[in-house]
Amino acid sequence: MDPFGDALLAVRLLKRDPAGLGGMILRGAGPGRDAVLAELGPMRRLPVGIDDEALIGGRDLAATLAGQGGTVRPGLLAQADGGLLLVSMAERMSDAVAARIASVMDIGEVVIERDGAGARHPARFGLVLLDDGQGKERVPDRLAERLAFRFDLSDVRLMEQAPVTPALSRGTASSSNIAPVSGTPGQARGDGIRALASVSLALGIDSVRAPVMASRVASGLAELENRAEPNEADIATAACLVLAHRATRMPSAAEDDAPPPPPSSSDGESQIGDTLDDVVLEAVTAALPPDVLAAIAAGAGRCTSNSSGGGERRKSPMRGRPLGARAGLPRGGARLALIDTLRAAAPWQKLRGADLASGDRIAIRRDDLRIKRFETRADATTIFAVDASGSAAAARLGEAKGAVELLLAEAYVKRTEVALISFRGDSAEVLLPPTRSLTRARRSLADLPGGGGTPLAAGIDAARLLGEAVRGKGRTPFVVLLSDGRGNVGAEATMPAAKAFGASGLGAVFVDISNRPRSEGAELAAAMRARYLPLPRADAVGLRDAVKAAQ
Amino acid sequence: MRAAFPFSAIVGQDEMKRALLIAAVDPKIGGVMVFGDRGTGKSTAARALAALLPPLGKGKPVPFVDLPLGATEDRVVGALDIERALGKGEKAFEPGLLAKADQGFLYIDEINLLEDHIVDLLLDVAASGENVVEREGLSVRHSARFVLIGSGNPEEGELRPQLLDRFGLSLEVRTSQDLDTRVEILRRCDAFERTPDAFAADWAKAEKKTLNKIAKAKKLLPELTVPDDVLRAASELCIAVGADGLRGELTLMRAARAAAALGGKTLVGVTQLRAVAPMALRHRLRRNVLDETGSTARIERALSELFD
Numbered sequence: 001m002d003p004f005g006d007a008l009l010a011v012r013l014l015k016r017d018p019a020g021l022g023g024m025i026l027r028g029a030g031p032g033r034d035a036v037l038a039e040l041g042p043m044r045r046l047p048v049g050i051d052d053e054a055l056i057g058g059r060d061l062a063a064t065l066a067g068q069g070g071t072v073r074p075g076l077l078a079q080a081d082g083g084l085l086l087v088s089m090a091e092r093m094s095d096a097v098a099a100r101i102a103s104v105m106d107i108g109e110v111v112i113e114r115d116g117a118g119a120r121h122p123a124r125f126g127l128v129l130l131d132d133g134q135g136k137e138r139v140p141d142r143l144a145e146r147l148a149f150r151f152d153l154s155d156v157r158l159m160e161q162a163p164v165t166p167a168l169s170r171g172t173a174s175s176s177n178i179a180p181v182s183g184t185p186g187q188a189r190g191d192g193i194r195a196l197a198s199v200s201l202a203l204g205i206d207s208v209r210a211p212v213m214a215s216r217v218a219s220g221l222a223e224l225e226n227r228a229e230p231n232e233a234d235i236a237t238a239a240c241l242v243l244a245h246r247a248t249r250m251p252s253a254a255e256d257d258a259p260p261p262p263p264s265s266s267d268g269e270s271q272i273g274d275t276l277d278d279v280v281l282e283a284v285t286a287a288l289p290p291d292v293l294a295a296i297a298a299g300a301g302r303c304t305s306n307s308s309g310g311g312e313r314r315k316s317p318m319r320g321r322p323l324g325a326r327a328g329l330p331r332g333g334a335r336l337a338l339i340d341t342l343r344a345a346a347p348w349q350k351l352r353g354a355d356l357a358s359g360d361r362i363a364i365r366r367d368d369l370r371i372k373r374f375e376t377r378a379d380a381t382t383i384f385a386v387d388a389s390g391s392a393a394a395a396r397l398g399e400a401k402g403a404v405e406l407l408l409a410e411a412y413v414k415r416t417e418v419a420l421i422s423f424r425g426d427s428a429e430v431l432l433p434p435t436r437s438l439t440r441a442r443r444s445l446a447d448l449p450g451g452g453g454t455p456l457a458a459g460i461d462a463a464r465l466l467g468e469a470v471r472g473k474g475r476t477p478f479v480v481l482l483s484d485g486r487g488n489v490g491a492e493a494t495m496p497a498a499k500a501f502g503a504s505g506l507g508a509v510f511v512d513i514s515n516r517p518r519s520e521g522a523e524l525a526a527a528m529r530a531r532y533l534p535l536p537r538a539d540a541v542g543l544r545d546a547v548k549a550a551q
Numbered sequence: 552m553r554a555a556f557p558f559s560a561i562v563g564q565d566e567m568k569r570a571l572l573i574a575a576v577d578p579k580i581g582g583v584m585v586f587g588d589r590g591t592g593k594s595t596a597a598r599a600l601a602a603l604l605p606p607l608g609k610g611k612p613v614p615f616v617d618l619p620l621g622a623t624e625d626r627v628v629g630a631l632d633i634e635r636a637l638g639k640g641e642k643a644f645e646p647g648l649l650a651k652a653d654q655g656f657l658y659i660d661e662i663n664l665l666e667d668h669i670v671d672l673l674l675d676v677a678a679s680g681e682n683v684v685e686r687e688g689l690s691v692r693h694s695a696r697f698v699l700i701g702s703g704n705p706e707e708g709e710l711r712p713q714l715l716d717r718f719g720l721s722l723e724v725r726t727s728q729d730l731d732t733r734v735e736i737l738r739r740c741d742a743f744e745r746t747p748d749a750f751a752a753d754w755a756k757a758e759k760k761t762l763n764k765i766a767k768a769k770k771l772l773p774e775l776t777v778p779d780d781v782l783r784a785a786s787e788l789c790i791a792v793g794a795d796g797l798r799g800e801l802t803l804m805r806a807a808r809a810a811a812a813l814g815g816k817t818l819v820g821v822t823q824l825r826a827v828a829p830m831a832l833r834h835r836l837r838r839n840v841l842d843e844t845g846s847t848a849r850i851e852r853a854l855s856e857l858f859d
Contacts, residue, residue, distance in 0.1 A: 052621040099664045100620045106594055106660070111619040113626035113648060116633045142704075145589045193741060197733040206726040207590025208733070212740050339633065343625075346636030347688045439705040 003289070006241060007036045007151040013220040014149070015040075018084050018126030020216050021148040022105065025090070025139055027131040028154025036153065040128060043086040046076055048093040055100060056110055059117035059339065077101065078110045078121035085125055090143075091133035098140035101127070105146050115339045148213040150245045152289055192218055192235040195276045199239050199284055204248035214242035236280045240287040247292050251281055325370040340370035380478060381417040381434045381470045382407060382547075385463040387483035387513070388424040389454035400482045400513065401445050402540025407547065408441050417475070419466060420444060423459030425452035426489050430462065434470060456487025457497040460528070464497075467506040478507045480547050481530065484514030485521035498527035509547060511535055554747050555602035556595050559757035562736045563727050564592060570720045570830050571600045572761075573809040574656075574698045576768045580805050581719030582677060582699035584662070584710070584834065591724045592736075593702040597658050603758055605766045607654055614655030616648050616697075618673075620664055627669060628676075629684050629691065644691045649673075649682045652697040662701035663710050673699060674717050719802045720827075721834035723847065768812035775808050777819045784821055784857065788828060791853040794835040803831040825854055 007026070014021050026033050052058070057075030076085070087093065104110050110123045127147060129139045144150065196211040196218075205211075218230035218238035230238070288296075325337035327344075345368040352363040384407075386400050408418050418441060420432035431444040463479045470477040479501075487494040501508070508530035512521040517534035525532035533546050561568060567585060574583050585593045601615030618627070629647035636642060648657070657673070659665055676682050682695040701718065703710065715721065727733060743750045782804070789800045804819075806827035811819045833846040 056619070056621050096620070096664060099661045103620060103660050107598075107617070111617060113619055113622040115623055116625060116630065116645075118626060141706075142589065189741075190738070193737045194734050197737050198730055201728065201730055201733060206588055208592065208726060208736055208740070209590040211733070211737050212744075215737065215741055216744075343631050343633055343636070346631060346633060347642045349636070437706050 003151045003153055004032050004036070004156045007032075007149070007153060008039055009237075010149040010151070010241060011036060011039045012224060013217055014084070014126055016220055016223070017216065018082070019105075019108065019124035021126060021213060021220075023084065023127035023129065023147040024149035024151065025129045025131050025144060025147055027133075027150070027152040028156075029130075029132060030154060030156065032153035032156025033130070036151075037086075037128075040084065043084045043128060044076065044080050046085045046087045048087060048089055048097065050076065050097060052100070052114060055097065056114065057112050057117075057119070057121065058115050072112060072117045072119040074119075074121045075110060075112075077104050077123045077125065080125040081121070081123050083125055084128055086128045086130070088130045089132055090129035090139040091131050091137045093140055093143070095140060098143050102142045102146060116343070145207055145209060148217060148242050152291060189229055191276050192230055192232075195235055195280045196239060196243070198277045199243055199251075199281050200246075202251035202281055203243060203246065203284065205243060205246045207246075210243055210246050214238045217242050232276055232279065235276065236283040239280045239284045244284045244287045245289050245292055247284075247288055247296065249296055251285060325372055327367070327369065328371040329366070329369055330371050334371040337370040337372045341368055344368040344370055381419060381475050383419045383421065383434075383463055383466055383470070383477055383479045385421040385423065385428070385459050385479060385481045385483075386448070387454060387456070387459065388422045388448055388450045388452075390424075390451045397448070397450050399540045399543060401448065403482075403543035403547065404445060405438075405442065406540055406544040408436075408438055419470070421459065421462045421466060422448055423455050423462065424450065426455050426458070428455060428458040428462035430466060434466075453489035454483070454487050455489040456483060456485070457490050457493035459483065460494070460497040460501050463508075464501045464504050464506065468504060471506070476507070479509075479530070481508060481510045481528075482513055482543075483510070485510070485512055485518075485524050486514065494524070495527060498524050502527050502529040505529075509533055511543065511546065554751060555598050556743055557751060557754035557758050558596070558599035558603045559761050560739050560743070560750070560754045561592060561596055561599060562739060563732050564596060564724060566830060567593070567596050567722050567724055569810070569813075569826070570722055571596060571700075572765060572768075572813055573720065573806050573827070574700070575600065575604060575765050576812055577772060577805055577809040578696065578698045580698070580809065581717070581802060582701070584715065584718040584721040585700070585702040585724060586705050586722065587702070587724030588706075588726065589704060591726050593724055594660050597656075597700050597702065601656060601658075603762055604655075605762050614652055614697075616652040616655065616657050618648055618657060618659045618665070620661060622648065622669070624669060624672070628672065628682060630686060631689055642688065644684070644689055646693070647682075649676055649695040649697070650693055653693070653695050655697055656700055657697045658700045658702075660702050661704075663703040667711075670714060674714065678717065715834045716796070716798065718834065720806060720830040722830055723833070764813060767815065768809065771812040771815070771817070772808065775811055775817065775819060777804060777808065781807070781819050781821060781824060785824060787857055788824070788853060789832070791857060792832060792836055792850055794832045796835065799832050799835040803828060806831045821858060825858060828854055
């Protein structure tokens with residue numbers, strides 16, 4: 001495992017074919033990443049909060065007014081054609097921006113259909129995403145999926161690195177001892193494709209894009225050494241570079257139809273046909289990054305993004321996504337919609353006596369003025385913090401899950417978001433980052449384990465942190481705490497946690513689900529400045545109604 | 552734009568291919584919504600279909616309009632031509648994407664990310680077949696008959712149910728877990744990438760065959776009759792699965808007819824009904840959030856109870 005050397009090798013590949021390989025994700029700020037960026041050379045930067053005008057392009061208004069009709073200004077994506085685009089803090093990128101970029105990557109060109117302009121520009125580029133995400137924050141899945149490489153360079157200290165030479169950067173430690181090419185060229189290519197398909201399957205990688213990109217990387221590796229066809233070492237290296245970080249499960253011998261193969265190092269020739277698959281699989285398994293291993297161990301191999309989903313939208317004249325224009329004056333923060341204003345004024349120019357052909361000014365009246373409307377997203381994000389400990393009996397947990405699903409079903413009609421935190425044993429965990437996807441919510445609810453101690457303080461803290469993060473993104477969080485209020489793990493921390501929550505000013509309701517509510521529940525709710533709802537015998541529907549009423 | 556991957560060369564994904572062919576044969580089917588995980592070839596199939604379709608009269612190719620995210624309303628419905636208005640003082644209508652898509656297909660990748668008001672507008676026009684523009688002193692109406700094809704990933708947030716119901720067919724696409732299938736997919740992607748022209752040539756015959764199949768089916772469609780017992784079976788199925796509204800039953804019949812036409816049949820049978828029932832009904836079942844059973848499984852169960 002040498003992420004730094006691998007990253008440098010990936011840089012060379014990426015420079016040869018930026019669009020074909022999509023790009024790379026670089027995680028972990030530090031000297032290692034700086035060195036890799038230096039190796040990449042100068043790149044255009046893409047700000048995460050970029051608007052459509054700058055990203056996609058639009059009408060060149062100055063040129064239009066000067067009478068040079070049909071002028072369209074290309075956006076950043078078209079300008080990056082043939083090169084690389086650098087995105088800092090890519091984990092903050094919104095779904096909307098990520099989706100626009102992804103669709104451009106898919107067809108290799110930008111299609112402009114906005115503000116009176118229509119045009120297509122070639123846009124074949126690679127992305128370099130800098131990921132500084134904490135915890136579950138990640139770069140948008142739909143972009144990660146389209147990028148061949150991902151390296152975590154947080155632990156790379158530059159002193160360790162020998163001077164970079166092409167020979168040294170070639171190959172990973174795990175694949176460097178693989179036998180050279182064997183068989184006919186066509187055969188080798190076919191076997192290589194088969195090996196990549198089989199390894200992706202073994203690692204639980206569903207997308208077809210991954211092995212396709214791995215195959216491109218293998219060809220690129222061969223080209224770097226002036227060979228026409230990739231050899232076995234190329235295939236293994238490509239699999240380590242492209243497939244390892246996408247693994248969602250450990251390859252298990254039980255899933256193979258064939259009997260367990262003998263260790264390939266001792267007897268490499270015995271199983272013709274399977275050999276390459278095994279060798280590559282072994283190399284990739286050895287190259288699984290530590291964070292991927294941890295994710296697999298936690299049963300959450302599929303990296304889920306902080307998909308910001310949807311949420312109830314609120315029309316606003318100030319910010320958010322553009323929503324068209326309406327008649328009005330640009331004041332009080334409202335911005336002038338120039339194109340729409342011109343459109344409104346245009347039909348009347350003759351009547352108003354302007355002779356534009358001879359260079360007259362456009363006659364614009366007050367009634368023509370149009371202002372932009374925007375919408376801001378997701379007013380409400382409901383955060384459920386569910387006590388999944390042994391003291392909250394299984395049946396109660398079931399009702400709580402039911403209530404969450406009922407609220408979710410409404411949330412996705414109303415486009416609000418829901419998040420889910422569970423606490424049990426000795427810690428709390430964000431099972432579901434804010435989303436409006438019923439599919440994802442249902443999946444994480446189904447996996448919700450029960451039993452163990454009640455780390456109530458940890459649960460309250462986790463709810464507060466998530467609530468504050470949600471608020472930081474301009475939404476209004478609302479916390480629903482479902483518990484019997486009897487913390488028995490770190491119990492002395494419960495009251496301080498509740499007070500900290502109260503001080504944060506987050507809206508909340510504490511649903512006491514114990515069979516016989518006691519005064520401590522009410523005290524806890526008071527400390528949290530939350531509404532107190534003792535619901536000893538409530539079923540899913542009752543819980544749902546109570547939460548809705550409290551909210 | 553890159554050459555499209557040949558439709559006939561798409562490995563597996565039979566239901567998606569069938570649905571797209573049905574929509575090509577009978578545009579009145581009311582649109583196709585494709586749900587699926589990433590990298591399952593949703594867009595590839597839709598774009599491949601565009602390249603394949605038989606031309607309209609006078610050799611004009613069937614329009615396939617890709618609606619980009621970030622498209623503004625004026626470009627979608629059409630608006631005052633601002634060049635001419637400002638340059639020459641003329642009041643002229645500049646047609647939008649809806650006009651371009653007339654007689655063809657309108658494709659929206661990641662439809663769940665499109666602005667709500669644009670999706671609503673699209674569905675209204677798709678249903679009425681006519682685009683009415685009343686803005687900026689313009690008053691224009693033009694024909695806009697197109698098949699809406701949407702794709703999306705349910706993990707990114709769901710489509711509103713009232714919206715979903717207005718799609719004729721809906722699909723769930725998954726990646727095959729069979730090694731040989733996956734190897735074949737990779738082989739074809741690899742071959743297409745290395746020598747796209749040679750690959751297209753290899754598949755030209757198969758493409759021609761598919762195209763002929765569509766053309767023949769289109770001709771056959773008006774002559775197809777649906778026997779009473781098949782009509783009854785369709786109603787029974789809709790009642791059994793609790794598919795709301797008449798729209799489900801109507802779509803089911805239309806899809807079965809198109810499927811029969813594609814198969815060169817002159818009579819619609821229960822076989823065709825069964826083949827299209829999941830795609831015509833799965834998005835119309837009343838949703839029980841506490842029931843984990845997927846819609847497809849519920850339809851399959853009802854099908855085997857009714858017909859086996």
